Amino acid sequence: MFEAVAPRYDRMNRILSVGLDQGWRRAALRELDCAPGSRILDLCCGTGDLALLLPRGLRPVGCDLTPAMLEIAAAKATRHRVALPGVAGDAMRLPFANDAFDAAVVGFGIRNLPDLERGLDEIHRVLAPGGKLVILEFSRPENRAVRLGHGAWLRLAVPGLARLVASGGEPYDYLKDSILSFPDAGALARTLGGAGFSAVSYRHLALGTVAIHSGRRGRRTAPRDPAPEAENGQRTTTARGETEAARFSVSRSAARSTA
Numbered sequence: 001m002f003e004a005v006a007p008r009y010d011r012m013n014r015i016l017s018v019g020l021d022q023g024w025r026r027a028a029l030r031e032l033d034c035a036p037g038s039r040i041l042d043l044c045c046g047t048g049d050l051a052l053l054l055p056r057g058l059r060p061v062g063c064d065l066t067p068a069m070l071e072i073a074a075a076k077a078t079r080h081r082v083a084l085p086g087v088a089g090d091a092m093r094l095p096f097a098n099d100a101f102d103a104a105v106v107g108f109g110i111r112n113l114p115d116l117e118r119g120l121d122e123i124h125r126v127l128a129p130g131g132k133l134v135i136l137e138f139s140r141p142e143n144r145a146v147r148l149g150h151g152a153w154l155r156l157a158v159p160g161l162a163r164l165v166a167s168g169g170e171p172y173d174y175l176k177d178s179i180l181s182f183p184d185a186g187a188l189a190r191t192l193g194g195a196g197f198s199a200v201s202y203r204h205l206a207l208g209t210v211a212i213h214s215g216r217r218g219r220r221t222a223p224r225d226p227a228p229e230a231e232n233g234q235r236t237t238t239a240r241g242e243t244e245a246a247r248f249s250v251s252r253s254a255a256r257s258t259a
């Protein structure tokens with residue numbers, strides 16, 4: 001689905017959020033308190049909108065399952081003259097070594113994961129001890145009246161609007177389904193705690209339709225498995241938090257043209 005939607009993805013975001021989505025991303029990034037040079041994982045990076053808003057001086061790596069999204073992220077990074085290596089990878093089995101990142105951000109991606117707990121466990125694994133996770137995601141308003149209005153907007157307006165913007169594509173029915181079936185903000189916070197994140201907190205934006213969660217990598221109760229092997233059997237590396245074997249080819253052009 002994201003492969004098909006990729007060329008129109010940014011335009012759809014701007015229209016469906018009535019121009020607010022970049023402000024939400026900026027608000028999420030303000031939760032990151034990272035020293036210059038910190039290694040930042042932008043998981044489910046899509047077209048790179050979140051990573052490209054990071055302050056200069058940090059070292060972001062984008063990771064996404066969909067090559068077409070990564071290609072657009074690489075082209076945008078080139079235009080912005082910033083280094084944004086893109087890694088094709090599945091959040092269920094991240095192609096990075098343990099402790100590879102100082103912080104991780106996930107923008108509108110976590111609700112797409114087939115297994116939330118497993119995804120959080122993988123993020124926990126690749127974060128260095130104390131590393132911060134910030135999640136920006138759609139949420140359900142706590143106020144009953146707003147919740148009803150939001151449900152109606154999602155069911156009645158969003159699929160049609162999306163179809164219009166996407167020129168007849170149906171996939172954006174997924175948007176309402178994935179938002180309505182995702183845990184509310186309190187439940188997500190508890191899941192983060194259960195996955196070993198400490199100092200978990202969240203706040204709502206946009207009348208409760210969006211939430212920003214954050215937490216720090218705390219201790220795990222169960223012993224951790226070794227880092228997964230890349231598909232060709234090559235062990236993940238630590239130098240830049242990337243897997244040489246799994247690195248998507250656009251990352252080389254992005255890094256070369258923006259270094």
Ligand SMILES: C[S@@+](CC[C@H](N)C(=O)[O-])C[C@H]1O[C@@H](n2cnc3c(N)ncnc32)[C@H](O)[C@@H]1O
Pocket residue numbers: 002013043044045046047048049050063064065066069089090091092106107108109112113114
């Ligand atoms: C709604 S987009 C969000 C993109 C971007 N972070 C943003 O702020 O707009 C969700 C992204 O998650 C990616 N994705 C979905 N499932 C994934 C998985 N299992 N592992 C990695 N990426 C995944 C999709 O390819 C898509 O690019």
